[in-house]
Amino acid sequence: MAETRPDRSRDAAFAWIAAIATLATILVANVAPARGPAPHPVATSPAEDPGCREWTDSCRVCTRGADGVHCSTPGFACQREALRCTGR
Structure with missing residues (x-):
């Protein structure tokens, strides 16, 4: 009965090709x-967008002024929505 041996030269060639790749x-x-330059980060919310001066989530209104950001107090039964810019 003849013994079959794997083709070692073919396996070696594949190993070299993988190493070179x-x-x-x-x-x-x-x-x-x-x-080129790295892309500028995109503002993920109106609060992070320097061009947005006023935003809301339907519960409170926030405004950006020279002395910082000021937000109103939310109402008792408020149901928040997604933030949206209401003034530029």
Whole structure:
């Protein structure tokens, strides 16, 4: 009965190809120039948007003034909604 052996040269070739592809990826990631300036962070709420002077969540109203942010007191049975800018 003849013994079958796996083709070790083929396995070695695949191992070398995988190693070279990994090294090439690492080199390209570290050597390639960056693509322009980093994007500006997007304001996630009106309170973080410097262009929004007044915003509300239907419970309280907040305003941005020279001396900081001031918010009203929410009502007793208030049901909050998503923040939205009401004045620029």
